Amino acid sequence: MAAISRQELELPGWPQFGDEERGALIRALDQGQWWRIGGSEVDEFEREFAAYHHAPHALAVTNGTHALELALQVMGVGPGDEVVVPAFTFISSSQAVQRLGGVAVPVDVDPDTYCLDPAAARAAVTARTKAIMPVHMAGVVCDMDELDKLAADTGAPILQDAAHAHGAEWRGRRVGELGSPAAFSFQNGKLMTAGEGGAVTFPDAGQYETAFVRHSCGRPRTDRSYLHQTSGSNFRMGEFSAAVLRVQLARLDGQIATREQRWPLLAGLLADVPGVVPQGSDARCTRNPHYMAMFRIPGITEERRNELVDALIAGGLPAFAAFRAVYRTPAFWESAAPQESAEDIARRCPVSEELTRDCVWLHHRTLLADEEQIHLVARIVAETVAAVGSGV
Known part of the structure; x- marks a missing residue:
């Protein structure tokens, strides 16, 4: 390709x-x-x-x-x-x-x-x-x-x-x-x-x-x-x-409508990429403004995920490593911290531990692009995951 x-x-x-x-x-x-x-x-x-x-x-x-x-x-x-x-x-x-x-x-x-x-x-x-x-x-x-x-x-x-x-x-x-x-x-x-x-x-x-x-x-x-x-x-x-x-408020409805049209396309394309799992939703959420286009690569290491994000950025995508679990930051422990350790919290937060390692997001302006561009975005993700994420 x-x-x-x-x-x-x-x-x-x-x-x-x-x-x-x-x-x-x-x-x-x-x-x-x-x-x-x-x-x-x-x-x-x-x-x-x-x-x-x-x-x-x-x-x-x-x-x-x-x-x-x-x-x-x-x-x-x-x-x-x-x-x-x-x-x-x-x-x-x-x-x-x-x-x-x-x-x-x-x-x-x-x-x-x-x-x-x-x-x-x-x-x-x-x-x-x-x-x-x-x-x-x-x-x-x-x-x-x-x-x-x-x-x-x-x-x-x-x-x-x-x-x-x-x-x-x-x-x-x-x-x-x-x-x-x-x-x-x-x-x-x-x-x-x-x-x-x-x-x-x-x-x-x-x-x-x-x-x-x-x-x-x-x-x-x-x-x-x-x-x-x-x-x-x-x-x-x-x-x-x-x-x-x-x-900005007057612009919002039109932008949400575009992102709601584009996300199913991008999510479907990403779901076809081996190793990639797009964020799901809830049918009761009847309007999603799509602040981010989020996806996971289960099994990837945090170091390899970060390399993947760097490669996506080099490919022209506004990509970011997802949030780190709050208790995995020094700031969380600076004041008014709970009376338990980070490892204690981690044991009851296995999903957050995984997301800290394997989640990536693209800025919502990605979803304001036309359909041809959405296909290009998915292609860049696919090629980058295949190259950088080969160690999954």
Whole structure:
């Protein structure tokens, strides 16, 4: 088979932007008020984002990590409280807990969807559990039926980490209408972006108002005497970011539609590659925005997987090694660590251990390419796995 030149592969760039974003920035500039208290862009973005996700309330913040931290604080998480998190996730899921002095309790994930395993979460709940944090991995919504039952049975509420799930649906319902807070990220690689940024949707007006005060240094909206009511920090989003995000939100539906069309094609092609297993889904996840195109190569070593990723990048693909299990990082053990070793956790997280070694993902801009390009992507993966992954 002839080698593919990088010139043949023409994937869309990211972020995608145009005159609409430029116009929005000028609009924000011309206000003459560039922070949320005096301007209107953040307020309008919050209304539009909440409506899009069918949520009663949305609060825009500085980034997705702060969104998680703020939501956990509003839910009452503090020193010594336990929060169940997936072992396989980006480190912000656990660090947001630990920044509040809470103990992140990693549990295993489903081998097909890579989402939090409800049975493993149930086994990890104790009298000290203050919250359960499912991560909608790569846009696949977690089993919210079982997790909602778990929350009802144990009294430990759900906080959805929806950093990958803008526009996702579970049984036809958007993430914002599932009855629990959801935290989103607008970091540069996310499904909609202003470089950085985040948001939390809330089902409850009281939680939203508490979050607003805490995200503004504990200061109420109308305060003029610096009478700070509660502890907090400055997590306020600026007007320029919100202006860009309003346009990015308007682009989102069309991009999701394209990715939903392209993923079945790419997944089918990847499934035909010897040794490659694409991420699965759940039929109850009725809309998947596909933050990543993820696949596994079971049996490969971590070193060989990393070599494979390097080779894919050399072939022109935006490829990444998947997340390392959070307990396999030095950062996890720096503060508020659980009273067990990494090996103890690993014994109850075999799937996360495997994903740490054998999982690869391609950036979602891959799925915005046309069908011819999708075939080229699969061909590059096949040839690279055959060459680099021959030691599997």
